[in-house]
Amino acid sequence: MGTRARLREARTITPGRARDTVVRCGSTDVMYVQRYVSVAFFFARGVDAERLADGLRRALDLVPVFGGRLRAGGDGPEIVCSDAGVPMTVLDVDASLDDAVREATDPEWGLIDRVDVLGEPLELRPLLTVRVCRLADGATALGCSWNHAVGDMGSFMQFVRVWSALVEGTTPPEVLTVEDREGHLDGVLPQDDSGQPICRPPGRDESSGQGHRMPPVREDNGTVQIHFGDDEVRRMREAFGSGPSGRLSSNDVLCAHLVTAFRDMQADPVPWNLSVPVDLRPRLGVPAGLLGNLVQSMFLPCPPTGTAEVLAAGIRSGLDDFMRSHLCMRSDRAFVGPVGRSRLHRCAPVVFDPAHRTFIMTNWTRSGVYDVAFDGQHPAFFSPVVSSRAPLSWFGFLNRGFGGTGFLLTAVVPARLAEHLRSPEGRAVLHRFGDPAAERPAPAVVAPDVVRR
Numbered sequence: 024m025g026t027r028a029r030l031r032e033a034r035t036i037t038p039g040r041a042r043d044t045v046v047r048c049g050s051t052d053v054m055y056v057q058r059y060v061s062v063a064f065f066f067a068r069g070v071d072a073e074r075l076a077d078g079l080r081r082a083l084d085l086v087p088v089f090g091g092r093l094r095a096g097g098d099g100p101e102i103v104c105s106d107a108g109v110p111m112t113v114l115d116v117d118a119s120l121d122d123a124v125r126e127a128t129d130p131e132w133g134l135i136d137r138v139d140v141l142g143e144p145l146e147l148r149p150l151l152t153v154r155v156c157r158l159a160d161g162a163t164a165l166g167c168s169w170n171h172a173v174g175d176m177g178s179f180m181q182f183v184r185v186w187s188a189l190v191e192g193t194t195p196p197e198v199l200t201v202e203d204r205e206g207h208l209d210g211v212l213p214q215d216d217s218g219q220p221i222c223r224p225p226g227r228d229e230s231s232g233q234g235h236r237m238p239p240v241r242e243d244n245g246t247v248q249i250h251f252g253d254d255e256v257r258r259m260r261e262a263f264g265s266g267p268s269g270r271l272s273s274n275d276v277l278c279a280h281l282v283t284a285f286r287d288m289q290a291d292p293v294p295w296n297l298s299v300p301v302d303l304r305p306r307l308g309v310p311a312g313l314l315g316n317l318v319q320s321m322f323l324p325c326p327p328t329g330t331a332e333v334l335a336a337g338i339r340s341g342l343d344d345f346m347r348s349h350l351c352m353r354s355d356r357a358f359v360g361p362v363g364r365s366r367l368h369r370c371a372p373v374v375f376d377p378a379h380r381t382f383i384m385t386n387w388t389r390s391g392v393y394d395v396a397f398d399g400q401h402p403a404f405f406s407p408v409v410s411s412r413a414p415l416s417w418f419g420f421l422n423r424g425f426g427g428t429g430f431l432l433t434a435v436v437p438a439r440l441a442e443h444l445r446s447p448e449g450r451a452v453l454h455r456f457g458d459p460a461a462e463r464p465a466p467a468v469v470a471p472d473v474v475r476r
Contacts, residue, residue: 027117036076037108038084044104049204051316053099055171061135061408063166070163070398072113072155078190086182086198089151111153120162127406128246135166135408178314180390187395198312211307216350244416245441251430255457263332271335278384279335282325284452295325296381321349383418393427407433
């Protein structure tokens with residue numbers, strides 16, 4: 024941690040019993056066994072760590088998959104719902120809430136407990152870690168890091184809603200854990216889809232059964248956070264007009280505006296691509312509390328001279344026609360057959376293509392991060408914790424902004440572009456629909472329009 028911190032407490036939270044349930048990972052889960060997703064909730068006042076720990080213990084009893092461990096199965100990894108538990112640390116940190124918010128995206132600052140995916144055996148890695156930072160001004164930061172194989176953001180937030188309800192003394196939402204994720208999906212997926220698997224088949228020069236490998240591209244990256252006010256986005260929607268099926272959403276226009284702005288800031292006018300992950304739960308008619316990775320990307324080209332208005336309309340059309348034109352889970356299974364699920368993690372989805380500037384925009388605005396409460400207070404701020412030292416660039420997370428107002432993009436892009444985005448010229452391009460600094464409400468925390476990293 025880049026400031027003075029004192030470890031107050033470290034323990035492992037367990038439900039006190041092992042359910043011995045074994046969850047067989049699906050094809051999508053297998054691709055994420057080495058990946059952890061890290062986020063931080065910020066509260067303006069103190070949150071009692073003992074109440075958090077007790078709520079977490081009871082939440083793990085209701086949702087044991089987050090307190091278990093992974094193991095290698097005959098056809099890919101499995102999640103054993105054991106009593107292994109969740110490591111939880113409590114620190115006293117000599118920093119203010121503003122300080123912590125300004126460093127929110129830096130894993131090295133110490134808001135989360137990271138898992139050593141290279142040095143620690145698969146069977147020993149916790150599937151969730153929790154860190155509570157008691158800040159010098161009485162505020163609290165709650166950092167969580169979970170293994171993506173357990174589930175997507177929707178799965179994690181369903182667990183957090185259960186945790187919150189147990190701390191607050193309200194009725195927790197229902198959670199659905201299925202033991203055979205692949206088999207369960209068989210019963211709800213349409214028989215026909217787009218016919219294009221998310222992974223490319225092996226090429227002639229690639230090892231048999233390994234598929235298309237992740238491009239060996241490592242750029243000098245930078246992380247930026249960009250805030251758009253509600254009025255600014257409203258003007259953007261009005262300027263872009265309507266799509267083929269009606270009014271464009273905030274997500275439609277923001278995705279289109281950002282990817283075309285990033286493209287136009289580059290010296291070479293080359294084609295780009297946009298990848299938009301889509302939550303399949305409402306489209307498949309399954310419960311919101313179904314755990315797993317129920318997300319699939321929509322992949323759209325962005326020509327070198329295409330306008331943001333046209334791209335926004337294309338995004339809306341693609342989302343409206345997603346189940347016919349983009350859904351590919353059954354096609355993925357046809358690809359997985361000869362590869363085998365146990366080796367699928369070696370393959371790279373086509374959307375992970377930084378060499379051809381594919382920008383991945385993940386939208387968390389409807390995940391409800393500002394709706395949960397601990398000790399009677401809702402988060403003042405929420406942020407992903409992502410490293411600019413990641414091997415990939417060109418990805419971002421869109422969420423609601425400070426106190427649930429406006430929109431906040433957290434993006435990892437090449438360092439040169441990140442520096443340009445912080446410049447007056449870059450800010451003018453990003454905010455051509457208005458100055459969000461004049462629209463931002465007075466939040467419990469103060470953060471700059473574009474955070475320097």
